[in-house]
Amino acid sequence: MKENIYKLDGKISLGQAVPFGLQHILAMFVANITPIFIVAGAAGIGSGQMAKLIQSAMLVAGIGTLIQLFPLWKIGSGLPVVMGISFTFVTVLCFVASTYDYGTAMGAVLVGGIIEGILGLFAKYWRKFITPIVAACVVISIGFSLLNVGANSFGGGNGAKDFGSAKNLIAGTITLLCCFLFHIFAKSYWKQLNVLFGLIIGYIAACFMGMVDFSSVTHSGIISLPQIMPFAPKFNISAIISVTLIFLVSATETIGDTSALAMSGLGREVTEKEIAGSIACDGFVSSLSSIFGCLPITSFSQNVGLIAMTKVVNRYAIGAGAVIMVLAGLFPAVGALLGTLPEAVLGGCTIMMFGTIVASGIQMISRCGFSQRNITIAALSLSVGIGFTQVPEIFSIFPAVVQNVFASNCVAVVFLIALISNLVLPKDMERK
Incomplete structure (x- = not known):
């Protein structure tokens, strides 16, 4: 029955499941691999190894989605x-990987x-402290912290010999314009594919300009399993504190995504069990991701928006997309091809995506309401967080561990200031 596609556990045919699942994968495909490009580039990883990491990223994304859809014990929400x-995590991991x-x-x-993951299992005891205004400030800071990353990619990438060259600027501009125009003129849920459209056109343009090297693709095999621990993990206390703090930030985003999905897709409030399972999946699958040399994994807001638009919440349809992602992760040629993507084309896509993150945070503040209390929290956390990290020398009197966590990480500072402000400011500021 056709209406089953709009039911969480409705029985649907494979012919229905595959196209709807593929739609979700296409909506997030570019965003799923982009952080790998950025962080691996900051670490100086070559295109061959990067192709393997992209392969792993696709596999891990598929596994994580399947666990969210069909929970293992208390890990996973059971939601689409x-x-x-x-x-x-891009900002902090670029810092850790390069330092x-x-x-x-x-x-x-x-x-x-x-x-x-452990905190997720006990989310009901602490999530009340992460209020919507705190989450909104964090989202805005994430967007702002990534804008310079997108700009560097647009110019050709950090350390590129031809940084700012005409070729790079032309490729980036073509990609950006295609993303922008597609977003304006495309209809319905096709708007969600504006980044993919821009990337394809920009990539074709880069090929004509001689910016793409296919040598890594021709040397890749047909099928292979992703490599286990391609980079031996090393444990540095400063790096662990920095990244763990961002995991707390990520948990606030997951709470927001899961809550929004339940309300917009299912027309009900999210349950404590679903919140706990969703955060636990974020954490434990992120640890699994590191085993494959990949970055942390989280819920994708793009797909929450797609569900809100289409109302397609069927777990089996989205599960079909997850299976497609797993299969894609087993073919190294796919990762090698994506590894040939020029930085300038990536920058043309990401600069708009990062700006969208800022706009989403502003929308979140709007939903919270522009009360005196909310404006104070946002103004204080954003001004200190973004302002101080533009002048990292201001942290020079603090111990090295504090500098490593906060001096170049505006997201961490904004999160801490917003959290403290939310706890200490009186609830009835308007009447005072």
């Missing part, structure tokens, strides 16, 4: 949550994921 590699090495970043993800 689509998982992918998180942008939230130490990629193995140190993986060790921090391994430990931080376990901590978030």
Whole structure:
């Protein structure tokens, strides 16, 4: 029955499941691999190894989505949550990977994921402290912290010999314009594919300009299993503290995504069990991701928006998409092809995506209401968090561990200031 596609556990045919599942994968595919490009690039990882990491990213995203859809014990929400590699960690992991090495970043993800997973199982005891205004400030800071990352990619990538060259700027501009125009003129849920459209056109343009090297694709095999521990994890206390703090930030985003999905897709409030399972899945699957050399995984807001638009919540349809992702992760040629993506094309896509994150945070504040209390929390946390980290020398009197956590990480500072402000400011500020 056709209406079963709009039911969580409705029975549907394979012919229905595959196209709807593929739609969800296409909506998040580019965003799923982009953090790998950025962090691996900061760590100086070559295109061959990067292709293997992209392969692993697809596999882990598929596994994480399946666990969310069909929980294992208390891990997973049972809701149509689509998982992918998180942008939230890009800033801190770029810092860790470039300051130490990629193995140190993986060790921090391994430990931080376990901590978030355990906290997720006990979410009912602490999630009341992460109010909507705190989450909104965090989302805005994430967007702002990534804007310079997108701009660097647009110019050709950090350290590129031809940074800011005409070729890079042309490729980035073509990609950005295609994303922008597709988003304006496309109809219905096709708007969700604006990034993919821009990437394809920008990639074709880059090929004509001689910016793409296919040598890694021709040397890749037909099928292979992703490599286990391609980078031996190393454990540095400063890196672990930094990354774990961002895992707490990620948990606030997951609470928001899961709550929004239940309300917009199912027309009801999310349950404590679903929240706990969703956060636990974030954490424990992120630790699994580090075993494959990948970044932390989280729920994807793009897919929450797609569900809100289409009302397709069927677990089996989205599960079909997750299976497609797992299968894609077994073919290294797919990862190698994606690894040929020029930085400038990536920048053209991401600069708009990162701006969208800022806009989403502003929308979240709007939903919270512009009360004196909310404005005070937002103004204080954003001004201190973003302002101080633009001048990292201001942290020079603090111990090295504090500097490593906060000096270059505006998301961590904004989260801490917003959390403290929310706890200490009186609830009835308007009457005072």
